[in-house]
Structures are given as C-alpha cells and as structure tokens.
Amino acid sequence: MTSLLIDNIGELTTNDDGVEVGGRLHNAAIVIEGERVAWVGAAANAPATDEQFDAGGRAVLPGWVDSHTHMVFAGDRTAEFEARMAGETYAAGGINVTVDATRAATDTALSENLARLIAEARRGGTTTIETKTGYGLTVDDEVRAARIASEHVDAVTFLGAHVVPRGSDPTAYLDLVTGPMLAAVAPHVSAVDVFCETGAFDEVATRRVLETARAAGLATRVHGNQLGHGPGALLAVEYGSLSVDHLGFLSPADFDALAGSWSGWEARSGSSPRGTVATVLPACDLSTRMPLAPARELLDAGVVLAIASNCNPGTSYTSSMGFSVATAVLQMGLTITEAVRAATLGGAIALGMHMDGWIDPRGITQAAVGRIAPGSRADLQLLEAPSITHLAYRPGMPLTSAVWRAGTRVM
Numbered sequence: 468m469t470s471l472l473i474d475n476i477g478e479l480t481t482n483d484d485g486v487e488v489g490g491r492l493h494n495a496a497i498v499i500e501g502e503r504v505a506w507v508g509a510a511a512n513a514p515a516t517d518e519q520f521d522a523g524g525r526a527v528l529p530g531w532v533d534s535h536t537h538m539v540f541a542g543d544r545t546a547e548f549e550a551r552m553a554g555e556t557y558a559a560g561g562i563n564v565t566v567d568a569t570r571a572a573t574d575t576a577l578s579e580n581l582a583r584l585i586a587e588a589r590r591g592g593t594t595t596i597e598t599k600t601g602y603g604l605t606v607d608d609e610v611r612a613a614r615i616a617s618e619h620v621d622a623v624t625f626l627g628a629h630v631v632p633r634g635s636d637p638t639a640y641l642d643l644v645t646g647p648m649l650a651a652v653a654p655h656v657s658a659v660d661v662f663c664e665t666g667a668f669d670e671v672a673t674r675r676v677l678e679t680a681r682a683a684g685l686a687t688r689v690h691g692n693q694l695g696h697g698p699g700a701l702l703a704v705e706y707g708s709l710s711v712d713h714l715g716f717l718s719p720a721d722f723d724a725l726a727g728s729w730s731g732w733e734a735r736s737g738s739s740p741r742g743t744v745a746t747v748l749p750a751c752d753l754s755t756r757m758p759l760a761p762a763r764e765l766l767d768a769g770v771v772l773a774i775a776s777n778c779n780p781g782t783s784y785t786s787s788m789g790f791s792v793a794t795a796v797l798q799m800g801l802t803i804t805e806a807v808r809a810a811t812l813g814g815a816i817a818l819g820m821h822m823d824g825w826i827d828p829r830g831i832t833q834a835a836v837g838r839i840a841p842g843s844r845a846d847l848q849l850l851e852a853p854s855i856t857h858l859a860y861r862p863g864m865p866l867t868s869a870v871w872r873a874g875t876r877v878m
C-alpha cells in the first residue's frame with residue numbers, strides 16, 4: 468500500500484477534537500495510506516513515506532460533505548427563477564415541471580447530468596454527496612432515479628413524498644408512496660425523506676411516511692419549516708430522524724426539541740444516543756428569497772448543525788459548498804470554523820457517516836468521513852489560500868486547489 472505525506476501545510480483543520488489545538492493546526496502534516504488517513508501531526512515529526520506532496524504553506528481541510536441534494540433530474544427552471552427574482556413567491560409548484568422533464572429523459576441523460584453535477588462539486592472540494600429521488604413520482608421512475616443515483620453518490624434518499632404529482636389523488640398517492648413505491652425503492656436507498664409543508668404533505672401524511680420508513684428499517688429525514696411554520700422539526704425529532712432540513716421558520720418549541728435531542732451526546736466519541744441534525748441550506752434561502760435559517764441560534768442552543776448545497780433545478784441550482792459556507796459566515800453569523808465544521812463533520816453526522824463502517828450504495832463498507840484523523844477516509848481539500856478564513860474573506864473565488872477522495876487525487 469502506497470503512503471503519501473502531505474507536508475508544509477500552513478493551516479490544518481481536522482475536526483478531530485483529540486488532535487486539533489485551538490481549532491486549527493499550523494505547520495502540520497498528514498500521512499495517507501491507501502484510502503485512509505494514517506497519521507496527523509506536527510510536520511517536524513512526520514514519518515517517512517513513499518511519496519510526498521508539498522502543500523506550500525496553504526490550508527488543508529476535510530472534503531465537503533454535501534448532505535442534501537436533488538441531483539437526479541432533467542430540464543431547467545430558468546423562467547421560474549426569473550419570475551421569482553421579479554417578485555413571485557416560491558411555492559413548490561415547479562417541482563412538477565421537473566417531474567415532467569425527468570420522466571421524459573433517458574437513463575443516459577439522467578446519469579450524464581448527475582455525473583456533470585458531481586464533477587462540478589468535486590472541483591469545488593466536495594468528497595461526499597447524498598442525493599434524493601423525488602422527480603419521478605411513479606414506482607418505475609422513482610426506482611430508476613434511485614438506481615442511477617446509487618451508481619454515483621455516497622448516499623441515496625427516497626423522496627417519493629416530495630409533492631403529490633399532477634392529476635393524482637392525494638390519498639391514493641400516499642398509499643402508493645408508503646406501500647408499493649417504498650417496497651420497490653428500498654433496496655436502493657438508505658433513508659426516506661418527506662416534504663412536510665403546506666402544499667406538500669401535512670402532519671398526518673408525514674407521520675405515515677416516517678412510520679412506514681421506520682418499519683422498513685430505513686433512516687428518515689424531513690424537509691421542514693421551509694415555507695412557513697409547521698410540524699416538520701418536531702416530527703423529525705419525535706421519529707428520531709437523522710436530520711431536518713431548511714428551517715427558515717422555527718418556534719421556541721422547535722429549538723427546544725432539536726436541542727433536547729442532542730443532550731448528552733459528544734461529537735468527539737460519535738457515540739449514541741444521537742439527535743436530529745439541523746441542516747441549513749443558505750444558497751436555497753437566497754435563491755428563494757426566504758428567511759435565512761437561524762444557524763447561529765441553533766448552534767447557540769446546542770444543536771448539531773450541517774450546511775448543505777441543496778443542489779436542485781428549482782430552489783438552489785448550485786453545488787457550491789464554498790458559496791454555502793461563505794454565506795453562512797457573511798449572512799448567518801457563524802464563524803468560519805463553525806461553518807467549515809458544519810459543512811464537513813456536520814454533514815457526516817447528518818448522514819450517519821461520522822463513524823467507521825457505514826455502507827455505501829454499492830454495498831462497500833466505508834471509513835468515517837468529515838474529519839482528518841487516523842483511520843478516517845482520506846477525503847481532503849487543499850485551498851489556494853493560507854487559511855480557511857479566505858473561504859468567506861474572498862467569497863465566490865475558486866479557492867479549491869487539490870482534492871483527495873479515499874486517498875486518490877480527484878482534482
């Protein structure tokens with residue numbers, strides 16, 4: 468097994484509370500062996516290796532973990548975006564436009580579009596990607612989306628409960644989603660999501676989706692509190708969902724429930740019991756002109772936070788985690804260290820990938836992601852900058868200089 472030393476790192480962010488001093492290490496080095504990190508420490512103490520990479524005094528951090536995307540789609544919603552920028556309100560109606568385009572697309576077209584988006588994300592430093600179904604909304608189209616996704620990404624989530632497709636009876640569609648559709652898609656996915664919102668699925672329907680998912684042995688997530696106040700966050704906590712995502716409209720009770728779900732848990736050990744991650748989607752909040760999720764207040768309340776891109780053609784057509792992190796700092800009041808942690812370790816916790824031994828969609832057992840620590844998957848990015856501060860200080864600049872995923876240089 469080849470070993471690689473990355474040394475002369477100007478600033479190293481590890482997310483490993485056991486190693487990191489003051490949040491960031493200086494004059495550090497990393498040794499990668501095969502797919503994993505083997506050693507992290509002061510450059511002066513680095514062991515001998517087969518190969519060496521000089522980081523040139525630049526910053527190294529974990530690869531981004533993008534825990535919320537909808538990348539299996541066809542078509543374009545530029546007109547809807549323009550109307551929104553001219554004052555229209557986002558109300559989820561455009562989902563059916565993408566459903567029509569996606570159903571009409573060939574497998575090859577969907578697969579190529581997904582590969583294109585993943586390549587974009589990799590160039591921006593993303594090394595772990597979750598994506599959802601939800602633009603098929605028939606048994607065959609949802610299975611197809613899940614199957615195609617599972618060939619490309621690290622986690623696939625079933626989102627048959629995205630909206631009721633045009634022309635369908637809501638009760639009959641819920642029966643389909645929680646019955647034959649879930650059964651057919653289950654072999655390809657690790658989690659089930661539901662869009663709990665006025666105009667999508669109400670509390671009763673959301674409970675049914677979460678209950679049937681749990682009975683099928685699948686993890687759950689909730690799209691909640693995106694367009695207004697609602698029961699999404701409370702239901703996510705009640706059902707032990709891995710995450711609740713969006714969160715522009717939260718009540719004091721939502722804060723209490725989310726914070727309560729984390730009491731007694733320490734990220735350092737990664738041990739159970741664990742709570743429901745609050746996933747904020749800054750690019751989506753901007754693109755829909757919705758209130759920014761209260762990321763600062765969530766962190767202050769003790770909630771574990773993730774930042775994700777929500778890459779999709781309707782509400783957030785970007786896979787840029789760098790942009791999301793910069794926005795979280797510039798607009799949501801996070802420090803750069805908090806934002807980077809939420810976009811790496813936070814995403815990993817939201818996906819259940821922060822510990823060794825998770826299984827990817829191809830059935831391969833994987834090492835922990837979201838940290839740079841001995842034993843973790845060697846997913847890291849080198850910035851064309853001396854510190855992670857530049858991610859927010861120089862927003863919009865292409866600062867990713869090199870990316871390693873599972874020990875292999877991918878950019």
Ligand code: NIG
Pocket residue numbers: 537559561562565662690693751777779780781782783
């Ligand atoms: O996360 N909110 C629901 N789903 C997506 C949007 C999908 C769309 O409009 O196409 C989201 O924002």
